[in-house]
Amino acid sequence: MRAEIEALERTAELVLRVAGDTPVAQALRAHAGDLVRELGRVRTWAALADRRALCRKARAEALCYTQAVLLREHGLDGGAMAAAEGLVAHLCRTAGVPPNVVIGVSAGPESFTRAFDLVRLPPHPTVWHLPVLAHEVGHYVVRELRHVRERDERPLRELADRTGEEELVADCYAAYTIGPAYPLSCVWLRIDPERADVPGTTHPSWRRRVRTMVALLRSMTAKYGTGQYAAAAERMILPAWSRLTGSPLWPEGDAPPEEPGPARAILTQLDRHLGPARYDVGPHLASAAQALAGDGPPGPGVTAAHLLNAAWSARLRGDGGPDLDRRALALLAGGA
Amino acid sequence: MDGRAILRTRLDTLLSDLAKVSRAVDLATAKREHIHAALDSLAHAEAGVRVLEVTAAVVGIELGAGEDGQLGAVTEHRLLTSLNDLGADVRKVQEELAAIKRLLEPVRDRMVVIGNQKALEAALQDDCFDLTEEARELRELADDDAADLPGLWRDYLGFVDTKARPLFDAYVDFISGLAVRDSDLDGSVCAISDHLLTRLLGQHEALSLPAREAALSMHAIIKLGFPEWGVWSVPLAAREAGANLLRNAKIRTLHRFLNGPRGRVPGAEQLAEDALGAFMLGPAYARAMFTFRLRPGWPAQPGMPPDTQRAEIILGILRRQGDPDGQDAFSDEVARLSAFWESAATDLGADPAARLDPGFVAGVHEALRMGRRRDFSAANWGETVLWARHLLDRPGGGQPPELVEADRVVILLNAGWLARLESPEREPAVADRLMELIRQNGTSRASGARPLPPPASPHLPPGRSR
Secondary structure, three states: OHHHHHHHHHHHHHHHHHHOOOHHHHHHHHHHHHHHHHHHOOOOHHHHHHHHHHHHHHHHHHHHHHHHHHHHHOOOOOOHHHHHHHHHHHHHHHHOOOOOOEEEEOOOOOEEEOOOOEEEEOOOOOOOOOHHHHHHHHHHHHHHOOOOOOOOOOHHHHHHHHHOOHHHHHHHHHHHHHOOHHHHHHHHHHOOHHHOOOOOOOOOOHHHHHHHHHHHHHHHHHHHOOOHHHHHHHHHHHHHHHHHHOOOOOOOOOOOOOOOOOHHHHHHHHHHHHHHHOOOOOOOHHHHHHHHOOOOOOOOOOOHHHHHHHHHHHHHOOOOOHHHHHHHHHHHHOOO | OOOHHHHHHHHHHHHHHHHHHHHHHHHHHHHHHHHHHHHHHHHHHHHHHHHHHHHHHHHHHHHHOHHHOOOOOOOOHHHHHHHHHHHHHHHHHHHHHHHHHHHHHHHHHHOOOHHHHHHHHHHHHHHHHHHHHHHHHHHHHHHOOOOOHHHHHHHHHHHHHHHHHHHHHHHHHHHHHHHHHHOOOOOOHHHHHHHHHHHHHOOOOOEEEEEOOOEEEOOOEEEEEOOOOOHHHHHHHHHHHHHHHHHOOOOHHHHHHHOOHHHOOOOHHHHHHHHHHHHHHOHHHHHHHHHHHOOOOOOOOOOOOOHHHHHHHHHHHHHHHOOOOOOOHHHHHHHHHHHHHHHHHHHOOOOOOOOOOHHHHHHHHHHHHHOOOOOOOHHHHHHHHHHHHHHOOOOOOOOOOOOOHHHHHHHHHHHHHHHHHHOHHHHHHHHHHHHHHHHOOOOOOOOOOOOOOOOOOOOOOOOOOO
């Protein structure tokens, strides 16, 4: 127990050295303090084993964060960490939640950890990978977003807890706030076609997730009377899914395409409490595309979400090269 | 229409990631080369200024001699002023150079010696190159409309899982480990561990880097698991050094034994790694393992033999290291360690009874002995005791003996543990002093060929007794 407590103290010290007196350092100290108190109450070896697992997780996360800070300081991340922070800032600002999400580095899959509100990313994500950040930030928003009137309530959290579908809520949040770029990124870069129908231990199957996102986009078109969302689903996402897996997202005889599943209920909550965060292509995609092509700065109103979608449009046209990636990361870092 | 375009996109992304890995490794190297180049330039500048200093002194003397001097009587006012000011100007430049040196020296101290790092970077780059070639082949096949698409997808996914991901893992650990080490967040413990690795494996054979979990990676990186970044955990690196020796089959006698009939016991290789740690490092290895890693009665760690067996082989090897007649203090120390482990096992309800085949322990020890690997011997224990007294400033301890350079770090680590056990309340002070003493090692790898400056405190200079 003493070794665990000392290890926690060293962990807090490590983060303090790289992060100073920032919210992440404070969160870590608070978390370490909780764990130390819990260790003090341990009376059995089984309980100690349980607490040790939590301590190990906390240490791993602190180190992930430290590594990200250092890679950035030493200029070894190609500007990706600053871009990720720019996108996180955009998402938190539009959601009206505190911008306390921090970025960690890991070679493993992207993930979110509540203890420090840490999102793990690979060390060199491209602009085409970054939409996944919106899904991970979605987990943060689920817990932080307050009810539009009853400020003590957490509507998304309540929905996620009640339905047990937090992953789908986070998917819908990502599709709602950054539009088609997120499902496109999933289909083009992440989904293993041989396991598209296999649920994971913590996540639903990719087929169910993409169906929910497509249903959300269709519902958004129906609700706002603009074809931009459904059109993106019909023209880009559904064909890509079919190409990837060799079968349509809704095979014949399966549920009807208009069946929205949980998407409608999620959209209702997103609309009510998160309306200003909704992605709207508006007149900004062309301006974002010009900026990505190096033809001057983005015009007023262009957001990080427009840049991500413009980058994906360019990629699907075959124009997505390293120069565009570099410019996109720089613009995201600059707070576009 | 098929998924070929998506597969091509993923392969392009993979190739781009591999290129980024390669570039980042180059960047890390270049950064170190700049620091070392700057320090070399600084050394040249200092030498040049010393020449100027001598010249200024000579000029001063000659000017002082007036018409009798070799310069004769200098009457031109500006020239005279310049010559008179020369000494002061030189001193000013010297002070500025010294200030720059003070800024750069700590950085150099933390920087891994370039030759060693380059070898590891080359290994990473080689892996990167091989994988890039393989990914390019897959990419070319993806362009071929006649190629079997489901087969290509399987090849791609298998390639990512079994080859690309492990490389990215190694890369993240390597590059971020260097960054943590350069920033001194490890408290210079990697530099201390490098001293030990030099003793156990030879110069430039391995590199210590701070990481999440302790492990041997890329054949030669000894990862020190966080939060075990302290001098007391340094002996744990001996296990990873043992893994390096085993995997590279550097001890032929041990390799033969493990592949022979008596060496085929479950977990033999992992047990042999512990045996090597104890053989090369002595009781300090057991102390560190019992304190930080092994837990009697707990389920075995994944892929490892039970902790009870690991403790058994560590103690078994140490018992055989002492004099056969048991007439030295080393056997007492092993008896204390043994009693400590048995008591912990009893307290925790574990059965401390021997479970390993005694023939296996004896066979491993004999193979190590025949392998002529430098071991921790009973003779080293006498020096350990004297150095432990020195660490504690015990009166009547006398001057600690001069240490053979090759044994220095091992004896100091053992002395440190002994001192800590004798005076647990002085542990922080002992740790500081121990770090300082080990860093005085003349074979410093943390600073490359440049030995560290002597400390201001009255500790022993490298390899000499007072």
